[in-house]
Amino acid sequence: MLEIKNLHAAVDGKEILKGLDLTVKAGEVHAIMGPNGSGKSTLAYVLAGRAGYEVTEGSVAYDGKDLLEMSADERARDGVFLGFQYPVELPGVNGMTFLRTAANAVRRHRGLPELDGIDFLKLLRQKASLLEMDDSLLKRAVNVGFSGGEKKRNEIAQMAVLDPTLMVLDETDSGLDIDALKVVSKGINALRGPDKATVLVTHYQRLLSYVEPDFVHILARGKIVASGGKELALELERDGYVNYVPEAA
Amino acid sequence: MAATTETQQALKEIGGDYKHGFVTDIEMDVAPKGLNEDVVRMISAKKGEPEWLLDWRLEAFRKWGKEEEPEWAKVHYPAIDFQDIHYYAAPKKKDGPKSLDEVDPELLDTYAKLGIPIKEQEVLAGVMGSPNIAVDAVFDSVSVATTYKKKLEEMGIIFGSFSEAVKTHPELIRKYLGSVVPVSDNFYATLNSAVFSDGTFVYVPKGVRCPMELSTYFRINTKETGQFERTLIIADEGSYVSYLEGCTAPMRDENQLHAAVVELIALDNAEIKYSTVQNWYPGDKNGKGGIYNFVTKRGACRGVNSKISWTQVETGSAITWKYPSCILQGDNSQGEFYSVAITNNMQQADTGTKMIHIGKNTRSRIISKGISAGRGQNTYRGLVRVMAGAENARNYTQCDSLLMGDKCGAHTVPYIEVKNPSAQIEHEATTSKISEDQLFYCLQRGLTQEEAVSMIVNGFCKEVMQNLPMEFAVEAQKLLGISLEGSVG
Ligand SMILES: Nc1ncnc2c1ncn2[C@@H]1O[C@H](COP(=O)(O)OP(=O)(O)OP(=O)(O)O)[C@@H](O)[C@H]1O
Ligand SMILES: [Mg+2]
Numbered sequence: 001m002l003e004i005k006n007l008h009a010a011v012d013g014k015e016i017l018k019g020l021d022l023t024v025k026a027g028e029v030h031a032i033m034g035p036n037g038s039g040k041s042t043l044a045y046v047l048a049g050r051a052g053y054e055v056t057e058g059s060v061a062y063d064g065k066d067l068l069e070m071s072a073d074e075r076a077r078d079g080v081f082l083g084f085q086y087p088v089e090l091p092g093v094n095g096m097t098f099l100r101t102a103a104n105a106v107r108r109h110r111g112l113p114e115l116d117g118i119d120f121l122k123l124l125r126q127k128a129s130l131l132e133m134d135d136s137l138l139k140r141a142v143n144v145g146f147s148g149g150e151k152k153r154n155e156i157a158q159m160a161v162l163d164p165t166l167m168v169l170d171e172t173d174s175g176l177d178i179d180a181l182k183v184v185s186k187g188i189n190a191l192r193g194p195d196k197a198t199v200l201v202t203h204y205q206r207l208l209s210y211v212e213p214d215f216v217h218i219l220a221r222g223k224i225v226a227s228g229g230k231e232l233a234l235e236l237e238r239d240g241y242v243n244y245v246p247e248a249a
Numbered sequence: 250m251a252a253t254t255e256t257q258q259a260l261k262e263i264g265g266d267y268k269h270g271f272v273t274d275i276e277m278d279v280a281p282k283g284l285n286e287d288v289v290r291m292i293s294a295k296k297g298e299p300e301w302l303l304d305w306r307l308e309a310f311r312k313w314g315k316e317e318e319p320e321w322a323k324v325h326y327p328a329i330d331f332q333d334i335h336y337y338a339a340p341k342k343k344d345g346p347k348s349l350d351e352v353d354p355e356l357l358d359t360y361a362k363l364g365i366p367i368k369e370q371e372v373l374a375g376v377m378g379s380p381n382i383a384v385d386a387v388f389d390s391v392s393v394a395t396t397y398k399k400k401l402e403e404m405g406i407i408f409g410s411f412s413e414a415v416k417t418h419p420e421l422i423r424k425y426l427g428s429v430v431p432v433s434d435n436f437y438a439t440l441n442s443a444v445f446s447d448g449t450f451v452y453v454p455k456g457v458r459c460p461m462e463l464s465t466y467f468r469i470n471t472k473e474t475g476q477f478e479r480t481l482i483i484a485d486e487g488s489y490v491s492y493l494e495g496c497t498a499p500m501r502d503e504n505q506l507h508a509a510v511v512e513l514i515a516l517d518n519a520e521i522k523y524s525t526v527q528n529w530y531p532g533d534k535n536g537k538g539g540i541y542n543f544v545t546k547r548g549a550c551r552g553v554n555s556k557i558s559w560t561q562v563e564t565g566s567a568i569t570w571k572y573p574s575c576i577l578q579g580d581n582s583q584g585e586f587y588s589v590a591i592t593n594n595m596q597q598a599d600t601g602t603k604m605i606h607i608g609k610n611t612r613s614r615i616i617s618k619g620i621s622a623g624r625g626q627n628t629y630r631g632l633v634r635v636m637a638g639a640e641n642a643r644n645y646t647q648c649d650s651l652l653m654g655d656k657c658g659a660h661t662v663p664y665i666e667v668k669n670p671s672a673q674i675e676h677e678a679t680t681s682k683i684s685e686d687q688l689f690y691c692l693q694r695g696l697t698q699e700e701a702v703s704m705i706v707n708g709f710c711k712e713v714m715q716n717l718p719m720e721f722a723v724e725a726q727k728l729l730g731i732s733l734e735g736s737v738g
Contacts, residue, residue, distance in 0.1 A: 050689050076695040088690035092708030101704065102694035109695070141708065158694065 001026045001197040002047075002067075002166060007058035009046045015056070016042045018222035024166075029198040031208055031233060034219035035241050040201045041085050043219065044170045047199075048082040049075050062166065076102075077109035079165030083172045085201075087143045087151040095138035095154070099124070103161050127160040131187040148175035156187040167191065168199045173207040185210030205237040220245045280337035286310060289443050292337045296412055299419060309432040309442030316436045322599040323628045323660060324568050326541060329506055336444045336477075400460070406490075407452040408463055411479050414450035421452055425483055429512040429549045429576070437508040437570075438545040441477045445510065448479035453488040453519075462718045464493040478509040484519035486552065491522040493721055507566075508543045517552030517579065522560070524717055525573075526725050528732075529565035536595030539567025546573035547603075550582035550611075558585040559602065560716045562725050564732040567596060572630065574603035577611035577639075584613040587713040591732045592625025592657070601631035601662075606642035606672070615646040618710045621657035622733050628660040635672040642672045650680040651709050653702075653733065703730025 002024040009017040016039045024030050034040055045053045047060065049072035060067040067075065090098065103123070104114040115123065128135045135157075143151050152172050159167060169188065173181055188211050192198065200211065208216070208230055216232040217224045218241070225244050226232070280288050289310045293303040318329070401408050407418060415422055432442045453459050484490050507529070513521050523546075532539025542565075548557035559573040575584025586602035604613035619627040627650065635642045650659035661678050683705055691701035707714060707726050717725055 048689075048693050050693075051685065072689065072692040073695055073697055073701075076693050082693050084690065084693075088684075088686045090687055090690070090705060090708055092711035093704055098691075098694070098704060101696060101700060105695035105697070105700070162694065 001028075001063060002199075003059075003061040005059045007043075007046070007060065008056045009042060010054050010056055011042065011052060016222055017046065019058070020219070020223055022217065022224060024197045024199060026197055027192075027194045028214045029192065029200065029211060031200045031202060031213040031216045031230075032219050032224075033202060033216060033233065033236055035245055038220050038245075039222045040219055041170055044082055044085075044168050044199075044201060047075075047166075047168055048072060048080060073105075077106050079106075081159050081162060081164035081167050083152075083155040083159060083167070083169035085170040085174070087146075087155055089144045089146075090142035091144050093142045095140055095142050096120070096124070098142050099138060099158055099161055102158070106162055124161060128157060130190055131157060131160060132183050149177055149180050152176055153180060153184060156184050160187060160191060163191070165195065166197050166199070168201070170201045171203065172200075173202050173204060181207065182210060205233045208233045218244050280335055282335055283332040284310070284334070284336050284444065288336050292444055292446075295337065296415070298415060301423060302415060305427065305432065306443050309439050310444075312433045313436070313439040313443055316433075316439060318436050322570050322630070323626065323662075324570060324597040324599050326568055326597075329541070331440075334506065337446075401463075404457050404460070405454040406457060406459055407450065409450060411445075411448040411450045411481065414481075418450070418452065421483065422450070422481065425481060425512070425514055427512075429514060429547045430510050430545050435545060437543040438510050441479065441508045441510045441545070445477045445479035448481075448509070450480070451482040451490060451492060453484045453490045455485045456487045457485075458488065459490040462491045462493050476507045478507075480509070480511040481514075482512070482521060482523070483514045484516065484521045484555075486517045486519060488516075489520045491524070491718060493524050493526075493718060495526040495528065505539075506541050506543070509545070511544070511546040511573075513546075513548035513557055515548065515550050515552060515555035515557050515579075515582075518554045519552060520556040520558075521548060522558045522718075523548070523573070524721060525559075525561040525563075526717075526721055526728065527561065527563045527565050527569070528728060530567075531565050531594065531596050532567045534594050536567055539596070540565070541568045541570075542566040543568075543570040546571065547576065548574070548584070549576045550579050550584060550608075552582070553579040553608070554581045555579045556583040556585075558583075558587070558716070560587040560713065561589070561600075562713070562717070562728070563588070563590040563598060563600060564728055566598075569596075569598040569600055571598075571600045572602055574605070575613060576605045576607065577613065577642075578607045579611075580608040581610045582608055583611070586613075586615045586617070587716045588617045589620070589710045589713045589729070590618070590627055590629075591620045591729065592622070592627045593732060594623040594625065596623075597626045599628040599630055601629045603632040603634070604644060606633075606635040606639040606644070609638070609640040609642075611639055611642050613642075613644045615644070615648075616712050617646075617648045618713055619648070619650045619659050620653070620706060620709070620729075620733070621650070621659050622653035623657060625657045626660075627658065628662060630662045630664075632664040632666070633674060634664075634666045635669050635674070637668040639669050640671050642669065644672075644674045646674075646676045648676075648678040649709065650678075651706065652680065652682050699730060699734055702733050703727075706730065706733060 004020060004022040007017050007020040008015060020043065032040055042053065046055060049070065055068055100115065100120045103120065107114055124135055137146065137150055137154050143154065146154060152175060155172060172184060176184055185207065200213065213230050216228055216230060218226040280291055286307065289306050293306055407414065427442065430438050433439055451463060482492060513523060515521050529540040529542060550557050557575050561573060563569050573586060577584050584604050588600065590598045590600050592598045601617065602615055615631055617629045619629055621627040629648045631646060633644045633646065646663065648661045652659055659680055663676055665674055667674060687705050688701050691704055696704060706729050710729065714722055714726060
């Protein structure tokens with residue numbers, strides 16, 4: 001599904017990712033943990049194709065395609081979804097309109113008929129009830145005036161509607177209250193499947209007890225420095241990064 | 250859409266053969282270039298106007314001769330030679346492009362995006378030999394228009410061409426013409442008063458609520474209104490009317506200078522809503538060939554509790570010089586101005602409003618959204634004046650500018666004059682850029698660059714767009730996106 005080899009990437013001329021390798025197979029959930037500033041969000045942005053994140057070396061294959069050759073919007077339509085660490089406010093842009101435009105862009109790409117307002121609403125209601133979420137947030141301007149937790153929930157709602165193949169969730173659990181964390185986890189789990197893959201960036205083991213990862217990786221100084229099973233997350237929770245990142249001592 | 254492209258291709262192929270063999274008819278019904286009293290007399294005579302109207306035109310002409318072209322607006326253009334213009338031409342197509350082949354391909358591209366059929370494209374682009382009818386009428390079948398017209402007549406609403414109204418309702422014209430925009434108001438209005446060609450006249454009788462949006466779409470049997478359009482709308486006591494002007498399809502016109510005058514009059518408890526979508530040809534990427542649009546639009550809230558609301562979406566023209574204003578004479582009267590102005594490439598817009606508070610408890614609201622892209626220059630120029638007698642006047646002004654790229658400019662020039670201490674004036678202004686974050690967020694959800702820009706810009710303009718009548722809103726939204734295509738990334 002996703003094969004990252006020797007990835008080097010720079011922002012504003014500063015190298016942040018320094019030879020990162022990661023392979024994610026269909027059906028798997030990978031958690032990425034690491035100290036602040038280690039390059040987790042940078043990795044997420046590089047995968048999503050954000051302008052200004054320059055890949056200087058290495059390769060990324062997605063579903064057998066050269067991901068780096070694709071533009072950001074092509075990647076999105078082709079099933080790459082990024083749940084933002086800091087979801088962006090779009091003043092005046094109605095959430096329904098936004099999501100319907102996005103959903104139809106994805107549907108066109110998949111050769112599916114576009115949804116009209118009514119069909120879209122049906123789909124939305126169905127997804128929302130699955131996530132035990134009401135759709136009132138979507139009636140407002142995208143993320144404007146949303147609380148931190150509401151923004152994260154909204155990301156998951158969008159994800160559910162867009163039904164992506166590769167889900168990269170950057171600290172979707174940060175800022176969620178205990179109940180919201182359960183709801184969001186349920187949403188993520190509902191979208192898991194044998195043809196899908198998930199990359200969870202997180203700082204906390206708590207999320208991983210709801211969304212069980214197949215692998216846990218530690219990203220430090222722009223590289224994966226250690227990988228293991230879900231027990232690695234428990235170890236980090238207990239000891240911190242001291243065994244992996246000397247300067248954390 | 251595919252069919253349209255096919256037809257375009259077919260037309261292109263035929264077009265080549267016609268190019269050279271075309272002979273222009275000698276047009277008899279054209280006044281010689283330049284402006285003098287004889288030309289004014291000729292215009293009036295051709296229209297069979299009454300003596301008083303000729304005198305009115307002549308007075309305007311004499312005043313115009315003494316005036317200077319205004320220079321205070323932040324727009325730059327080569328000097329206009331007013332003696333090098335035909336001030337009268339029979340309503341007949343002149344030197345248009347001979348086929349769509351000769352039309353700016355970008356313009357055609359826009360037509361295709363708006364899904365305009367090829368026949369209509371020819372009319373819009375002014376291709377020679379295309380039907381000589383009001384563009385507006387092309388969009389709807391004549392039968393629909395006739396039905397509407399009949400319904401309006403039953404309610405006593407007069408809606409037709411200005412020239413026609415001069416003949417059928419001279420008393421109304423005589424009473425109200427020039428009563429809001431006097432002959433000597435400004436250089437362009439004075440010029441218009443001397444030589445105006447035609448335009449629209451609307452009268453809504455007492456207590457009548459016009460049941461439909463009056464749109465130039467349905468104004469049939471009016472030929473090309475030309476470059477000096479004159480519009481007069483009167484809402485009698487307790488009446489309501491909503492009027493839509495323009496269309497979203499970019500119009501090409503051989504007349505580079507346009508100087509229209511629009512006068513609105515709202516009597517006691519009457520309300521007029523006037524919406525414009527202006528998308529005239531802005532010229533090519535270098536600004537060549539675009540239209541100069543110098544318009545005077547003003548409404549008088551003459552009666553108590555009257556209300557006038559201007560909504561405009563200005564995306565076209567090379568130069569826009571336009572300040573739809575409200576004179577709030579009646580006590581408790583209200584004026585509103587909602588504006589979106591886009592300047593892209595080499596376009597320049599100097600637009601805004603004037604709210605003149607004269608009556609007691611008068612209120613005004615100004616929401617202006619300026620978007621600059623390319624090398625576009627966008628100026629908001631607004632005046633809020635509270636006269637000594639305007640007890641408890643209130644104004645709220647919000648001017649937001651959005652910049653795309655770093656070669657464009659946005660300027661806000663608010664003038665506030667308050668002569669009554671009870672006035673409450675609020676002014677807010679912001680300038681922002683489309684952020685990289687917002688664009689990326691949209692792209693990451695699968696929107697194309699163009700959809701993303703359109704989405705963000707429409708969000709920015711929402712407060713204005715939501716004031717447009719439904720019929721217009723969807724098209725206008727599309728238009729915003731199209732006008733800004735290629736301006737980011
Ligand atoms: N435009 C930039 N110019 C210079 N450095 C940058 C720029 N953007 C990000 N960085 C740096 O890149 C490093 C990695 O940032 P990134 O956001 O990927 O970290 P992160 O692992 O997601 O951290 P956190 O856990 O705090 O979210 C940081 O040191 C950050 O300061
Ligand atoms: Mg981060």
